[in-house]
Amino acid sequence: MGHAALETLQGFLVGLDARMKRAHKRGRVAHYIPQLASVDVHQFGISVCLASGERLSAGDAATPFSIQSISKVFSLAIALGRHGDRLWKRVGKEPSNYTFNSVIELEQEGGKPRNPFVNAGALVTTDAMLDAPDAGGGLDRLMDFVRTAAGDDRISIDEQVAASEYRTAYRNFSLAYFLRSCGNLHMECERLLQIYCRQCAITMNCEQLASAGRFLAGFDSAAHLLNPAQARSINALMLLAGHYDGSGDFAYSVGFPGKSGVGGGILAVVPGHASIAVWSPGLNAFGNSLLGTRALQELSEFTGWSVF
Amino acid sequence: MGHAALETLQGFLVGLDARMKRAHKRGRVAHYIPQLASVDVHQFGISVCLASGERLSAGDAATPFSIQSISKVFSLAIALGRHGDRLWKRVGKEPSNYTFNSVIELEQEGGKPRNPFVNAGALVTTDAMLDAPDAGGGLDRLMDFVRTAAGDDRISIDEQVAASEYRTAYRNFSLAYFLRSCGNLHMECERLLQIYCRQCAITMNCEQLASAGRFLAGFDSAAHLLNPAQARSINALMLLAGHYDGSGDFAYSVGFPGKSGVGGGILAVVPGHASIAVWSPGLNAFGNSLLGTRALQELSEFTGWSVF
Amino acid sequence: MGHAALETLQGFLVGLDARMKRAHKRGRVAHYIPQLASVDVHQFGISVCLASGERLSAGDAATPFSIQSISKVFSLAIALGRHGDRLWKRVGKEPSNYTFNSVIELEQEGGKPRNPFVNAGALVTTDAMLDAPDAGGGLDRLMDFVRTAAGDDRISIDEQVAASEYRTAYRNFSLAYFLRSCGNLHMECERLLQIYCRQCAITMNCEQLASAGRFLAGFDSAAHLLNPAQARSINALMLLAGHYDGSGDFAYSVGFPGKSGVGGGILAVVPGHASIAVWSPGLNAFGNSLLGTRALQELSEFTGWSVF
Amino acid sequence: MGHAALETLQGFLVGLDARMKRAHKRGRVAHYIPQLASVDVHQFGISVCLASGERLSAGDAATPFSIQSISKVFSLAIALGRHGDRLWKRVGKEPSNYTFNSVIELEQEGGKPRNPFVNAGALVTTDAMLDAPDAGGGLDRLMDFVRTAAGDDRISIDEQVAASEYRTAYRNFSLAYFLRSCGNLHMECERLLQIYCRQCAITMNCEQLASAGRFLAGFDSAAHLLNPAQARSINALMLLAGHYDGSGDFAYSVGFPGKSGVGGGILAVVPGHASIAVWSPGLNAFGNSLLGTRALQELSEFTGWSVF
The missing domain is CATH 3.40.710.10 (DD-peptidase/beta-lactamase superfamily)
Structure with missing residues (x-):
């Protein structure tokens, strides 16, 4: 220009x-x-x-x-970079008719979220973003990615917002346990939700x-x-x-x-x-x-x- | 006769x-x-x-x-005896089209289970059966009722079955958290599920x-x-x-x-x-x-x- | 007494x-x-x-x-008397979550209505009540049954009500064509709806x-x-x-x-x-x-x- | 290039x-x-x-x-050109979770199809494409548009295909009558379906x-x-x-x-x-x-x- x-x-x-x-x-x-x-x-x-x-x-x-929810873009980028098209076995790439936190849709699809931007799909990509069920630094990887992408090391998490969201994350817990019942989550729900709420914050x-x-x-x-x-x-x-x-x-x-x-x-x-x-x-x-x-x-x- | x-x-x-x-x-x-x-x-x-x-x-x-699930009859009896028709504000009395552990139906009904015999409804009646959120002896009441009704004090809980069910109760956790997100559970989900799994056992x-x-x-x-x-x-x-x-x-x-x-x-x-x-x-x-x-x-x- | x-x-x-x-x-x-x-x-x-x-x-x-809709009882009686339990291959005997004229339920069930008292189910029983696709006297049989059951030959149809309902029976037409698309109706939809509207009247x-x-x-x-x-x-x-x-x-x-x-x-x-x-x-x-x-x-x- | x-x-x-x-x-x-x-x-x-x-x-x-179904693009172009954004009062512009001929989705949305490319939406745009309920030459307009766009006057309709589709168009009839029951179709269903089947052919x-x-x-x-x-x-x-x-x-x-x-x-x-x-x-x-x-x-x- x-x-x-x-x-x-x-x-x-x-x-x-x-x-x-x-x-x-x-x-x-x-x-x-x-x-x-x-x-x-x-x-x-x-x-x-x-x-x-x-x-x-x-x-x-x-x-x-x-x-x-903009953070879902970054966790998707990491998960896709790590797993490639295998990621789409766990989460779809189709649009959704339902609200972002609908369990209806998740049950209709047999536990495979429609896309990575509904909450259920973002829980799966966050789960997939991590190396292993016992990964210590789940969010380190995401923070590194975001800071590098932005070229700014000062980007941080508002822990108050994260804690506040975690305390009332009942619906996300419902989604996570549904995914877990279908074998589509590797981490424990509590730990995943803690990471997810910090990611959003x-x-x-x-x-x-x-x-x-x-x-x-x-x-x-x-x-x-x-x-x-x-x-x-x-x-x-x-x-x-x-x-x-x-x-x-x-x-x-x-x-x-x-x-x-x-x-x-x-x-x-x-x-x-x-x-x-x-x-x-x-x-x-x-x-x-x-x-x-x-x-x-x-x-x-x-x-x-x-x-x- | x-x-x-x-x-x-x-x-x-x-x-x-x-x-x-x-x-x-x-x-x-x-x-x-x-x-x-x-x-x-x-x-x-x-x-x-x-x-x-x-x-x-x-x-x-x-x-x-x-x-x-036959235990749902006894918890319903206690909850109905305790709350009378007020119970029906929290759980319906209509039949259901969906499987017993469907979250679809629960979301469609805005967090009010169709009846006390689908799992979500039984979770609500178990919650309602207890005196207060901090009731110590949730299951004592139920065991007393069952033993009195049967006229047999030897009736007991198989704690192995209870523990086994609790370990894989992901779908029931999903239902419980959904209910909780709608304000239709008073107890903590973990504690309720522990009681519920023992009741079933x-x-x-x-x-x-x-x-x-x-x-x-x-x-x-x-x-x-x-x-x-x-x-x-x-x-x-x-x-x-x-x-x-x-x-x-x-x-x-x-x-x-x-x-x-x-x-x-x-x-x-x-x-x-x-x-x-x-x-x-x-x-x-x-x-x-x-x-x-x-x-x-x-x-x-x-x-x-x-x-x- | x-x-x-x-x-x-x-x-x-x-x-x-x-x-x-x-x-x-x-x-x-x-x-x-x-x-x-x-x-x-x-x-x-x-x-x-x-x-x-x-x-x-x-x-x-x-x-x-x-x-x-009370007429649905009589058409069911005739269809059940005629076909016996074979009737239940075409219509279910389970309760329904949805409104009486819901197409959602019909599509979910693959074109088999949940029971004979939702509209779709009544259309199937009316269809099954008739001898053959070209039966001339579809409603004669029903009127005979009702008059005999009541012991009163004066029972009749209000043709004005029937005509009025037929003119705006769009939703029932939608149900009938859906059934027809699933092969669960033998009669032409127009003819069936005419009989059905007269039966209701x-x-x-x-x-x-x-x-x-x-x-x-x-x-x-x-x-x-x-x-x-x-x-x-x-x-x-x-x-x-x-x-x-x-x-x-x-x-x-x-x-x-x-x-x-x-x-x-x-x-x-x-x-x-x-x-x-x-x-x-x-x-x-x-x-x-x-x-x-x-x-x-x-x-x-x-x-x-x-x-x- | x-x-x-x-x-x-x-x-x-x-x-x-x-x-x-x-x-x-x-x-x-x-x-x-x-x-x-x-x-x-x-x-x-x-x-x-x-x-x-x-x-x-x-x-x-x-x-x-x-x-x-490619014809849906042309009927949409005509309807959008004629009605502008008012068209979106009758049909949505959101993607769809369901199959192209689903009545479930149509009922969930209260008779407003999700978009002009599911069959229900295409029926609405075809209805909207026409000037008036008694328009004589519904398809003339479409054929003119297609021939002009292609710069080829020889483009025509395969009347055998159209007739064949019309004979078994039960599901589309079901959709059309549902739309009609919601007041979202101006034409008679039979006439609309005739035009629609010719358009597809x-x-x-x-x-x-x-x-x-x-x-x-x-x-x-x-x-x-x-x-x-x-x-x-x-x-x-x-x-x-x-x-x-x-x-x-x-x-x-x-x-x-x-x-x-x-x-x-x-x-x-x-x-x-x-x-x-x-x-x-x-x-x-x-x-x-x-x-x-x-x-x-x-x-x-x-x-x-x-x-x-």
């Missing part, structure tokens, strides 16, 4: 931030975790990493937030998250983290299933892959062009960031970055 | 035992618990307690077996079980255990849902209420006439005792005890 | 009628058919046929109403309906209509599935078999004792007569006629 | 045809329509229209086949079909048929739901949008680069052309045309 184009894009992001800051309809902050419920809904931030190496940001791009800001997503955008510099074909596969899955029951709507209106988290963040990927992180804590009816989705839609229209 | 009629019935039971002992098709013994899997499939016993006070038996009526023989069922048959002597209207309610529920997905078939072919257990026992009730226990460890496709069901069908035809 | 007992029962019925006439909460009249929607909700009638041959009535027992009053139900109560005089074992089978199915998703509640609170219709009628059977018809057009949340159900519950408590 | 690149691609296609012709595992030809069941499974053809205007073909690219060869898909690939020459944003929307939906329960697998392994038909054809779109038609009549387990899918996967790897 040339200098003039960069300036134009930066101008657009600044205007976008201003529009989002003024928006009346902002969605509702997730309320089931005290630490998330108290986040100020008026915040908005965006950061864009380009193939050329530049990063453009606007708004609260340096404010940390809980990445929550990783804290990043938009700048760090956009950087961490570059390995999915096909930039040369990221090839050591995951081979390009596997990165493309993850993008395909994000497009199909990255936004829960709003995945079709996101694909339709934004047109490139993304994965949302209940903390209000979205990691989006424009293959060959950009890795984008956007954050605004208010959620829409599907549990995805309301203004984050809207911002990505405007960005897609402005740049023509739809893959379709 | 007069003396001659008693003799006729005794003769029928002896012949029934002989026919069942000779049967070629005996079903398959439950295999998921080592202690159940090793039971000899060739056994058969039956015991009938009559309103007049007599008890008639034939076959292996004195051989102990694991009552398993109660060991009785046909003579004891038939005696223990008298309070459901409306015999005057049993009115102190449960009021007659509530006993009738339990009978209605047993008819609707006492044999999993074979309940309709049982109602159709036998014609009076019964509750089966995976150990091969069936407790059946002919209101006003008889409390019956039958046992043969081989199971049919629905998980109910194959020869036990057949024996009750022949008994129903012989006596005309169908309630229809 | 002795003379005094008869007088006592008659007195109870008169009082029952008075209480029901005064009830404030009466439910809502079915609204999807103009002819049903215009029925006066304040009506109530009851009629009881006893084993001794007497008939006792109270209230609007001579006022005709549309029997609707049979008009009877409580006196006629109570009389027509005697063949299910095991009275000697009715044995030529259906053999007693098959009558008992129908009673069992009515108990399990006669009141849609309120079947468990009905079994629990009333305690004997019954089949309701959306016109507000209920045919109930006390094996060996009574055939009962009750009618009040207001429906409860399950689509069963609200006051009819309540009246049967009071009658059950007064007489002790619960089979449990 | 330069001359050398064109020659390289043409060489690849010729080699691809040779490999596909030799393949042992070819899938099974659809058997439920006599005219499809008799097609020779050994055929394979491919045709690629490029942004530069060239068309490259190999194999049986001039052999006509029944496009079947359109006959094209790979060359015609690849040409007809150019309006989705964003080539300038096609903008008069549908505005580019709507074309992109259709591409997004094809990626999400164009291959039934194999959509995720297709997105994952091929990486660009496509819509399959049970006749063995696939129309695939590489936005900005190519419109592709491939055909081989043998189907895989999901009902999509086995060799067609494999050929597109190889083409994607060769060209790097994955959108991810």
Whole structure:
């Protein structure tokens, strides 16, 4: 991207931030975790990493937030890198009709989650990410990956959020025990849930998250983290299933892959062009960031970055 | 029942035992618990307690077996006696389309089990049976009830069976955590499952079980255990849902209420006439005792005890 | 029943009628058919046929109403009499979790309806009731049966109701075509639906309906209509599935078999004792007569006629 | 694309045809329509229209086949062009867990099909494609669209195939009546199904079909048929739901949008680069052309045309 184009894009992001800051309809902050419920809904931030190496940001791009389900992308990357296509024996790669924590779907599918982005599927990929049932440093590997991908060693876990989620993780325990009853979990449920809740409690800001997503955008510099074909596969899955029951709507209106988290963040990927992180804590009816989705839609229209 | 009629019935039971002992098709013994899997499939016993006070038996009526899901009848009796119709806010009284351990149904019903005889419903009644979340003697109450009902203090729990079931109770844990996520369990899941697995591991023989069922048959002597209207309610529920997905078939072919257990026992009730226990460890496709069901069908035809 | 007992029962019925006439909460009249929607909700009638041959009535027992789904009992009786247990290859005898016109359940069961009282099952029994795909007089046979059972040749079909239902029978057409796609219907869907809608539009009053139900109560005089074992089978199915998703509640609170219709009628059977018809057009949340159900519950408590 | 690149691609296609012709595992030809069941499974053809205007073909690219569900793309284009985003009130844009002709899903969604590519959704878009309930020339509009898009007036309907499908369209009738019961169809079911079956029976060869898909690939020459944003929307939906329960697998392994038909054809779109038609009549387990899918996967790897 040339200098003039960069300036134009930066101008657009600044205007976008201003529009989002003024928006009346902002969605509702997730309320089931005290630490998330108290986040100020008026915040908005965006950061864009380009193939050329530049990063453009606007708004609260340096404010940390809980990445929550966005972490599923990183655990999937590690599990896929480790196991290759054998991973798909344990988890599907098809979209889902049901809510992210549905046991109905898991029972209908005989204990094989539909994809790695519903909670059951993420539990399986987290289980698969680890070397062995007695792996000591399950989360070390994930933290290493994320820090390397982002190029930032300061990324850490909010242990208060993790502990708070673990205390009320009844539904995830139900999913984990169901998987275990089908032989599709190797670890003990308690230990897996502890790791899973800590993984969801990783804290990043938009700048760090956009950087961490570059390995999915096909930039040369990221090839050591995951081979390009596997990165493309993850993008395909994000497009199909990255936004829960709003995945079709996101694909339709934004047109490139993304994965949302209940903390209000979205990691989006424009293959060959950009890795984008956007954050605004208010959620829409599907549990995805309301203004984050809207911002990505405007960005897609402005740049023509739809893959379709 | 007069003396001659008693003799006729005794003769029928002896012949029934002989026919069942000779049967070629005996079903398959439950295999998921080592202690159940090793039971000899060739056994058969039956015991009938009559309103007049007599008890008639034939076959292996004195051989102990694991009552398993038949225990759900006793925990329901205690919970219903304690809470009355308020119990039905936590568990339904409708039949079920799904297998006894289905989470699909539980999620569809928003965490309220369809009836007290599917596993999820039994977990709720066991939870409700206890006085308070910190009740020390959860199972004492149940053992007292069963021993009093049977008039036999020797009834006990097979702790090996209980421990074995607890170790692989993943699916029941999944159900319990789902209930807990919906606010429909007061106890901690681990503690509840320990009690539940011990409850299922109660060991009785046909003579004891038939005696223990008298309070459901409306015999005057049993009115102190449960009021007659509530006993009738339990009978209605047993008819609707006492044999999993074979309940309709049982109602159709036998014609009076019964509750089966995976150990091969069936407790059946002919209101006003008889409390019956039958046992043969081989199971049919629905998980109910194959020869036990057949024996009750022949008994129903012989006596005309169908309630229809 | 002795003379005094008869007088006592008659007195109870008169009082029952008075209480029901005064009830404030009466439910809502079915609204999807103009002819049903215009029925006066304040009506109530009851009629009881006893084993001794007497008939006792109270209230609007001579006022005709549309029997609707109660007709499923008669078509089942004919189909079962004709085909015997072979009928159960085409339709199940298990209760249902779903609403009476659910296609979900039908698809889950691979085109075999759960029982003859959900709409899909009734379509199959009506199909099976007829001699041959080109039978001219499908409904003649049913009308003969009903008139003979009731001992009343004046029973007829309200052709306006039938035509009105046929015009909006989209959901039943959907069920019929699904059955047809599974090879579980022999007739053309249009023709079957015409017969089915006319069958539902049979008009009877409580006196006629109570009389027509005697063949299910095991009275000697009715044995030529259906053999007693098959009558008992129908009673069992009515108990399990006669009141849609309120079947468990009905079994629990009333305690004997019954089949309701959306016109507000209920045919109930006390094996060996009574055939009962009750009618009040207001429906409860399950689509069963609200006051009819309540009246049967009071009658059950007064007489002790619960089979449990 | 330069001359050398064109020659390289043409060489690849010729080699691809040779490999596909030799393949042992070819899938099974659809058997439920006599005219499809008799097609020779050994055929394979491919045709690629490029942004530069060239068309490259190999194999049986001039052999006509029944496009079947691929026609859903064209009826959607017309309906979307006519109604714009109002169309999404009647049909969703989310992927589906269930088979293409499932009524379960339709009932769960309250009569609003999940997307325009399951049969129920296609029935709605065909209904919406027509001007008015009494439109005389429903299919004229579609035929005009297809012929214009392909630039070929000879494209026609195989009336024998249409008649054959209509005769056994029981499941589609079930879906149509369900939609009608929910008020989501304006036309009479019979008339709609006649049009729908004729639409599915359109006959094209790979060359015609690849040409007809150019309006989705964003080539300038096609903008008069549908505005580019709507074309992109259709591409997004094809990626999400164009291959039934194999959509995720297709997105994952091929990486660009496509819509399959049970006749063995696939129309695939590489936005900005190519419109592709491939055909081989043998189907895989999901009902999509086995060799067609494999050929597109190889083409994607060769060209790097994955959108991810």
